[in-house]
Amino acid sequence: MFNIEVTGEFVAFFVFAVIIISGAVLMVSFTKVVHMVISLAAVFLGLAGMFVLLEAEFVAFVQVLIYAGAVSILMVFGIMMTKHQAMQDEPKRPVHEALSAIAALCLFGILFYAIRITELSVPEQFQAGEDNTMEIGKLLYTGYVIPFELVSVLLTVAFIGAIVIAKKEAD
Amino acid sequence: MLSSYLTMAAILFCIGLYGALAKRNAVVVLLCIELMLNAVNLNLIAFSKYGVVPSLTGQIFSLFTITVAAAEVAVGIAILIALFRSRGTVEIDEFDEMRR
Numbered sequence: 203m204f205n206i207e208v209t210g211e212f213v214a215f216f217v218f219a220v221i222i223i224s225g226a227v228l229m230v231s232f233t234k235v236v237h238m239v240i241s242l243a244a245v246f247l248g249l250a251g252m253f254v255l256l257e258a259e260f261v262a263f264v265q266v267l268i269y270a271g272a273v274s275i276l277m278v279f280g281i282m283m284t285k286h287q288a289m290q291d292e293p294k295r296p297v298h299e300a301l302s303a304i305a306a307l308c309l310f311g312i313l314f315y316a317i318r319i320t321e322l323s324v325p326e327q328f329q330a331g332e333d334n335t336m337e338i339g340k341l342l343y344t345g346y347v348i349p350f351e352l353v354s355v356l357l358t359v360a361f362i363g364a365i366v367i368a369k370k371e372a373d
Numbered sequence: 374m375l376s377s378y379l380t381m382a383a384i385l386f387c388i389g390l391y392g393a394l395a396k397r398n399a400v401v402v403l404l405c406i407e408l409m410l411n412a413v414n415l416n417l418i419a420f421s422k423y424g425v426v427p428s429l430t431g432q433i434f435s436l437f438t439i440t441v442a443a444a445e446v447a448v449g450i451a452i453l454i455a456l457f458r459s460r461g462t463v464e465i466d467e468f469d470e471m472r473r
Contacts, residue, residue, distance in 0.1 A: 215374075215378075219381055222385065223381075223385075223388075226385055226389070227388065229392065229404065229408070230391060230392045230405070235398060235400055235401060238401060238404060239404065242404050245385075245411070246411065249411055249414070249415060252378075252381075252415065253415075253418055256378070256418050256419060256421070257422055258418045258421070258422075258435075261414075261418060261432050261436060261439075264436060264439060265414075265439065268443055269407070269411070273407060273442075276446055276447065276450055277400060277403070277446075277450070279450070280400050280403075280450040280453055280454070283454050284454065284463045299395045301394075302390075302391050302394035302395040303391055305390070305391075305394065306387040306390045307387070309386075309387055310383055313379075314380060317379045317383065318376070322376055334432075337429055338429060338433065338436070341429055342433060342436075346433055349437060353440050356440075356441070356444060357440060357443070357444055360445075360448050361447055364447040364448050364451035365451070367451040367452055367454075368451035368454045368455055370458075
């Protein structure tokens with residue numbers, strides 16, 4: 203089960219996994235919300251590196267642009283607009299937190315068991331194409347045109363709705 | 374190698390689930406939901422390389438997921454700002470008037 207040969211991909215995977223897991227654990231254990239956003243940005247960057255390992259370069263750069271750039275900045279703005287001295291106060295509900303931890307651990311146990319007992323067949327070699335971006339563009343504008351257009355409508359509606367909701371009332 | 378990526382995504386999802394259940398600040402809950410969505414993206418891309426039928430479809434799906442997540446964050450932050458303006462707090466256990 204643990205006879206893994208040490209290849210370059212394994213070493214890179216290990217490094218990115220350490221970045222991601224430590225960032226996520228730090229995120230749930232920090233007390234200041236701004237520090238949480240910074241460690242979440244580290245998680246997003248580690249995930250982008252993992253996408254590069256999986257030969258999904260375009261998605262990796264989209265991840266850096268959208269998540270590490272836009273979503274983190276939006277979260278910082280959300281913190282600034284809601285509460286200036288943004289501090290998570292000390293946990294006053296230990297039973298609730300313990301129950302949450304037990305639920306998460308149970309879910310992880312089930313998932314880990316399912317992953318372990320599943321026969322993961324060795325696939326044929328992945329043909330990524332020479333130009334990942336061009337292949338994705340071709341596929342997006344031939345087979346997935348209608349979902350693509352629907353997503354553009356969704357984005358427009360969501361952003362107009364966000365402006366309308368967050369606008370000051372009575373003027 | 375696929376099972377390592379799936380385990381990685383499971384760990385990330387469970388940390389996000391714990392944060393979303395245990396935290397009180399609504400901004401932090403939104404951050405944890407983003408963490409869970411990212412775990413799903415990692416699964417999609419891992420299957421697009423190591424799945425039974427490897428193809429680019431998983432990457433397309435993850436692009437759509439990223440788009441929907443961006444829209445969700447924008448609307449979520451807007452709702453939080455409106456709530457903060459009317460109630461003066463973002464602690465999620467203060468918003469319980471539908472329970473009474």
